[in-house]
Each structure stands twice: as C-alpha cells, then as structure tokens.
Amino acid sequence: MIYFDNSATTKIDPQVLQTYNTVANDFWGNPSSLHGLGDHALQLLQSARQQIADLVGCAANEIYFTSGGTEGDNWVIKGTAMAKREFGKHIIVSSVEHAAVLNSAAQLEKLGWEVTYVPVDNQGFVNPDDVAKAMRPDTVLVSVMAVNNEIGAIQPITEIGEILKNYPTVHFHVDAVQSVGKNLWSQVLPERVDFATFSAHKFHGPRGTGFIYAKKGRALGTLMSGGGQETNHRSGTENLPAIAAMSKALRLAVTDEAKKAQHELALKQQLVDFLSALPDITIFSPVTANFAPHILCFAIAGVRGETTVHALEAKDIYLSTTSACSSRSGDESSTLKAMKVPEKLATSAVRISLDDANTQAEVDQFIKVFPTIYQRFERMNGRA
Amino acid sequence: MTHYYFDNAATTPMSPTVVTAMSQALADDFGNASSTHYFGRQSHHLLDQSRQVIANSIHAKTDEIIFTSGGTEGDNTAISGTAVSYREHGKHIITTQIEHPAVLKTMSFLEKLGYDITYLPVDEHGLVTAGQVKAALRPDTILVSIMTGNNEIGAIEPIAEIGAVLKNHQAIFHTDAVQAYGILDIDVQQMGVDLLSISGHKLHGPKGIGFLYMNEKVNLEPFMHGGEQEHLRRAGTENIPSIIGLAQAVKDLTPANKKAKREKLQSLKAILIADLKTNKVDFAINGPQPDQALPHVLNIWIKGLPSTLALMNLDLKGFAVSAGSACTAGSLEPSHVLTAITGDQDAPQISESLRVSFGDQNTEESVHLLAQAITEVTQDYLN
C-alpha cells in the first residue's frame, strides 16, 4: 500500500499514540478541577502549551488549543470580526483559501460584512500589491494561507506582512495547516503575523485537535463560549490526551525538518520529471522554492480526476482529487478555478501529497505502474 | 496514599472498552472520511456505523446526529445557530438561571447583539415548571433552552412537559443533556426536543468529542464553516477515532446497564447521606431530594465549613470532590446555581457546599471512607 494523500490526513505516529494512551489512562482529570488530579492535568496542559510555544517561537500565553484547523480558522475570522466590528466591517482573504476560511468569510458577508477576495495569478500566487490595493480604512483583517492545500503554492506572507506594517491595527491571519514539518517557519510566521492556525492530524498527531497562535495584545472575540477555559478565550473541557499527543507530534515533526523536507522534495522532483515528460499532462506544482516540497498537483487532459484516483487505487496507490473536504461532492478544485485553469482541465486534477515516511521504493513503484494506466487513458482519448 | 475520585460530573475516566476501541482506531484508522479512496470509504463506513449506534440510543434518525468537539460546541451551535437562522421570526429566547456557562455565556453574547433573553428562576429544588415556560412565551420567541439535568445539584427538569407546551409554538426547543444522557433514558420523541447536546467525556468516553441531535425539521446555519463534512452542518475533518470511542461508550450504556448504573449510584449516594447523618455532621442537601435528583450528583451544605478548606483537606486525604462545577475553570466563583435556588447571593451555603459526583469506578467501601473523611475534616475545623 502506498499512501500519497498526506495533505488530507496523516497516520498517527506510534510514539504520539503512546502519549495519547498514557495521558488518557494516567492524567484523565479535568484541568479546571481544584483537586490533585485536576492539578496534575493542569500541569501537563501547561507544559504541552510551553513546548508548543517553544517550537513555534512564541510565548506560552500566545497558544490556544482548539478542535482543529477548521475551528482555528473560524475563530480567528469571526472572532476578529466580532472584536473589531466598531472599527470596520471589511475583511480581505485570498481567493484560494481553504473552505474553512472562505466559508467563514461568506457567513460574515451574509451578516453584513464586506469581503474582498484577492485573486491569484495563473500559478496560484497572491500578488502583494493586490492586497495593498484592497486595503481600506475600515479593513480589520487580512487572511492569507501559508501553503495552499491543493497545489502547494507558498504564498508571499513576508511581503504581505511588509505591506501590513503600514496598517498596524489590521489583523493578519495565516492558515498554516499545511506548512508544518516542511521547514518553512520563517516564511510562514514572519513578525507581522498576528494569528496562525494549526491542525494536529496534518503532522501525525491525533484528529480533532489543533491550536492557534494569537499574538499578545490582539483582541479576538470568542467563538466557543462557556466555562472559561483557555484563560476565558476558548471554552470546553480540554482534550488533554490529544493536546499532549499533539505537542509530541509537533516536536517530532520539527526534528530534522530540513532533512525531511529535502527528502520529500527529492521524491517530488522525480515524480515531476517523470510526469512532465509525458504528453497531455499538466503539472501545477513545479519544483521551485515557492512551492511546498510535499504537494504535487497534476492533470491528465481529458481524464476526470476520480478516474485517475480509482485507477491508481486498483494498484494500491492512494492519492486524491485536490482537497479531501470537497472531493465527495465532485466539485472542481477551487484553487485551480481561481487560477483560471479551464474547467475541463481543472476537473482532471489529482493531488499527490507526500510525507517523510514515503520512500524511494514507493516512488519507483508509482513510476512503474503509472505508464500502463496512462497508456489506457491515452487510447481512450484517441491519443495513442 | 490511595486516591478516590468523586468528581464524575467534571469528567470521567475512559472505560477499558473505550480505551481499547480508541487505541485501535487511532492506530488503524487514518483515512480522511471525506476522501473517496479505500481508506476514506473505510473511515466513512465506521462513521456511519457510529452515527447509527448513537441515533438509536436516543430514538433519533441517523441523519439527525451531528458530531461536535464536545458539550460546549453543541450548546453554542444550538443556541447561536438558532439565533442566526431564525432571526427573522423573532429575537426572544427563554432559558433558566441554572444552565451551564456554555449556555449562559452564549446567551449573554446574544444579548449584546440585540436579542432579548428571559432567564427563568427556579424553585429551591432547582426546578422550573412548564407553566413558567408557557407564561414566558411570546409570539417572537424563537428558542427555549433548558437543561435536562443540572451539573451542580442534579435537578431534573420537566423536559417532556415543556416539550408539550412548545408543541404548537414556533420556538425551537434545545436541551443540554450533557449530565443526564449517561444516566437517564433519553428519548427525543417523548421529550419533544428539537436539539440536544452531549459530551463524550462525561460518560466514560473520550474528551474532545460529543454530538448534537438536530431534528430533521430544524435547519441551522453551521457554527463551524468550512468543508462539507456532516452533510454541510459541521465542518472539520471528522475525528473518527474519538467518534468510535464515543460510540463504544454509548454501546456500553444499554438501557439495562443504565438502569443498573442508576441503582448503583443512587445507593452510593444513600450510603454517603446515611453515614454523614450517623456521624452527626450538620449538613443539608442543596437542590432536589436525593432520590429526585440525577443519581450521580449530590450537593451538600456542610454548615460552617468553608468549601475551599474542605476541598483542600479532602484532597490531602486523597478524595477528589468539587465545590460546584469544574467549569468555572479553576476559580472558585460563587455558584450561580446555588444563588438561584437560595435566591440570596449571600446565603451561607454558597461558600459552604460540596458537590460529590459518583461514577462507575466508585465502590461502597470508598463511599464509607469518603463519609469518614468528610466527618473528620468537618470536626477538625469546627471543634
């Protein structure tokens, strides 16, 4: 079995699983409880927070735990809108954001906010000048993702940050869900970024847990109201086993990060070399410094993405049609659409997403079985 | 020192069956349930099965179950979702003074946005009546949110009667059943509720997972926007391992097991009360009579003994209990529930009460020891 769908979700690391089990068995108290069991849980919670803060390079009180990337994105976007509604009701997002950002913005639109969707060029990049042009006196938030989940484009966060230095009160949010373990920290989290969203299951942690970085002093309304956990910012009994497991997963993910990214890039390079030599294949994720090392999106002209996915699945190779969360409805990729890729080609797109556990042998196997499948498609399309 | 845990309303340890189910799911199942390939389909299948188990447990349809990250999210989704989605029908909401903060804080947030909230008072047992709800209803009432069982004093509200009152009114009926679900038989048809929220870690299931029952006739704006998971009603990659753990906890709660559990917890509670009486501890029960309350919750006022002191000394002796709920996050704020039932924010019981909450793992022997410890702590302080 070859799993090339690591952007959808990753397999939990055995050491992370071990942490989950240990904490679930030995530290199951409620961190808010005032007795010893609660105290132990609280201490563990705070040390997980400190460890994550150290790895991210911020203070512990700038890390808040969530139920995942979707909650983080919803929270920062709606929470900013709520906290700053007296100052303005205009927000700017890129047109290639994850649905968690786009649909949160759309919800705000329904409630009376104005949203500018900044376009991308035909490679999938936001032009920082477009952000500058979109800025208005009533703009309260700019949200641009670090690594696009469909094609792997690394957005110019640093450059956008430079522009936003002229607008010191505007919140700058980065959806960093796809960027962990790829040796991209300085590009993803330059100084000007105020908020960043992370999700554990994208870096071999458990599902249903994540965190946001929230710069100290930046006002954010709450999304989840209730018991006042997370210093009154995010209510709900803390999912301590998952949080401790996530902090372990993050530590493992950043260990030898450069080497792992290099390994993924080498595999991607071979796949790109192989695929781009074939006629009728379009590569959307070249091997360049502004594309992530783990994501490779390509299309075979005239062949629907699902068809390619299922043909490879029959060979025990698992990849996906662009992003997992829209793949059930069979929609075309929203990123490719924003890039103005013709619809027919966009519906042919598939995504390989790698991970450091993928091997040379797996790539060799892919290169071995792919031609037969490809030849069949070429014949079906009358091209061979 | 042996440690005894009597704080099961705050959280419960996962049961061994849940631990096994979860660890296995964590290790084996890593598909994203939205992916169309084999792993995705496999995960999706497990998701459907779990949803079925859960739907059956409350007599709901499979499509009426939405997985959430816990009770707080369920309450927030139900209340904010109704407020936003039904705002054209009115802006009046009815709730009670003794709801969990996940409900009350959401209400105060809505108040800031211009909604009009009626907080029904409760009697000395912590109960509201269907008559009170009826009297508070207005043509522009869009939501009634009343908990099934209270987390601090165990009051069981007359949900079915209130459901009957609301039958011919437009208002959506939500109940927070986080404390009640693991103990009482829950039948959404018979209760007449439209929305009901649950949290896994209160029933020996995993933390960070819960579900919201949403009657098929109700159509709420999602609380989490994003991918198309949960039939477009709750975005976010499905937390399959935790969902499997939750479904396992629910499977373990067959009606027969629940009945046995109620009887066991009720008898543990009776033992504690009897021992304290025998030991001549001067105490009173807050809220409903013990046999009228949720079997796992007992709230007692130990006259003259400050709660903070009692908590600390019991903890030193190895007994974990609480003063009110855990949820006021580590702080000992005066309980809004005790304030509501006494009608007096300076009532002595507000600072002199303990909540003991029982669970599967407690034994009769440990309850006798707890009674002994409470007696000693009381006597040491008062003599």
Ligand SMILES: Cc1ncc(COP(=O)(O)O)c(C=O)c1O
């Ligand atoms: C870029 C991006 N943002 C947000 C999310 C949402 O994360 P989660 O599924 O953990 O809620 C994902 C993954 O699905 C993603 O790829």
Ligand SMILES: Cc1ncc(COP(=O)(O)O)c(C=O)c1O
């Ligand atoms: C009655 C009630 N509602 C809601 C909650 C919130 O549940 P959770 O902490 O799992 O979000 C709790 C417990 O904390 C509760 O007791």
